[in-house]
Amino acid sequence: MQKMIHKVASWALLAGLLLNGAPLRAATSADKQPAVKVTTGPSAVDELLALLPVSDVVAVIDAQRAFAELLPLLKNISTGGIGKTAADVETFAKLAGVEPKQIQAAVLGVKMTETLSRGSGVLLLQGVELDGAKMTEAVKALGGELQTTEYNGKSLFTISRKRGPNEGPELTQFALLGNKRLAIGDLPALKSVLDGGAKGSQAALGQTLKEAKTTGLVRFAGNLPEGLRTMLASQGELFEQVAAVKTIFGSLDLNADNSAILTARLRTASTNAAGQLKESLNGLVALGKVFLSGNEDATMKLYGQLLEQVKLGVEASDVSLLLQLPKELMDKLK
Numbered sequence: 001m002q003k004m005i006h007k008v009a010s011w012a013l014l015a016g017l018l019l020n021g022a023p024l025r026a027a028t029s030a031d032k033q034p035a036v037k038v039t040t041g042p043s044a045v046d047e048l049l050a051l052l053p054v055s056d057v058v059a060v061i062d063a064q065r066a067f068a069e070l071l072p073l074l075k076n077i078s079t080g081g082i083g084k085t086a087a088d089v090e091t092f093a094k095l096a097g098v099e100p101k102q103i104q105a106a107v108l109g110v111k112m113t114e115t116l117s118r119g120s121g122v123l124l125l126q127g128v129e130l131d132g133a134k135m136t137e138a139v140k141a142l143g144g145e146l147q148t149t150e151y152n153g154k155s156l157f158t159i160s161r162k163r164g165p166n167e168g169p170e171l172t173q174f175a176l177l178g179n180k181r182l183a184i185g186d187l188p189a190l191k192s193v194l195d196g197g198a199k200g201s202q203a204a205l206g207q208t209l210k211e212a213k214t215t216g217l218v219r220f221a222g223n224l225p226e227g228l229r230t231m232l233a234s235q236g237e238l239f240e241q242v243a244a245v246k247t248i249f250g251s252l253d254l255n256a257d258n259s260a261i262l263t264a265r266l267r268t269a270s271t272n273a274a275g276q277l278k279e280s281l282n283g284l285v286a287l288g289k290v291f292l293s294g295n296e297d298a299t300m301k302l303y304g305q306l307l308e309q310v311k312l313g314v315e316a317s318d319v320s321l322l323l324q325l326p327k328e329l330m331d332k333l334k
Contacts, residue, residue, distance in 0.1 A: 044105035048124040049206045050199075051177070053192030055109035055121065057222035058205050063103035063125070065217050069254050103127050109189070112225050122185030122193055129180060144169075154194050156187070208249050213263060216251025223247055238287075241280040244268065250321070258330050262323040265315075274314045281319065285310055302332050 045060055052058060103125050110121035139146045144161035159172040174184040175194060183193045192198075205221045212219035224232075224245060232243035250264030268274045285307055292304035306329065311322040 052109035122189035221249035
């Protein structure tokens, strides 16, 4: 799971430094596309969502706020290498001589496995141009190189940077999509985007996403992978109701005082099913509190404090979840 968090953080952070400057020259004529008027607002988001590969979770990110509010927090988080990634990206941006500017739209698609230990995904940005010369110089200054390969007549770019003596290189891959669009992610996801994405098969998730709070820093919608459903259903009665959840959607927001709030809805088949799910979740929270009580490990104590903040309710066929993280708890997450 930490590897997946590291990847997603890397893609999101890299987006901030891939702004401004002259366009990166494409390696083939197939990459050249006629100028198209750039759209903004919901239509730009919808167009990017349509380009995503098949995903279990999709998210829309308020990019302007993310780089102003989220990046400083990420630099202080050691989990999964997130802090180091944030610091590296900040250094990279300074070396490249670029400043984050407005991104007209940003969406993320992630494909999970039943264990949540591995996954692939892609971050799509609208309104991005690259300065190829500056970027190449910046990568070299960090001990890496910028490579170009071809896929069906289109260019895929790879930033390769050395890590520890016994580790392979750290790779960050991206592609230019035309119309000032950029894709950053795993190779399989990038190839799917260049092939045209899921071609509308995720319209339901996109529609559900519109029910999430539109003012959040991140709003998301997702489905449980079938393998995960099967695994949960086999874990006993408490988990059976969780496995039956149809869709999860919600938003994450940061407040001016550095507190955070997560709101989510777990959609079920009926009001009765929602009531049963709420009771199962209350049971799991109670078990977690009992398990963590008396544990003096700092991380375990933090998990216990997080569980104390969980609030559950029932609204029609949805179970509502509210997780408020006061500044004191957010400071401990660093």
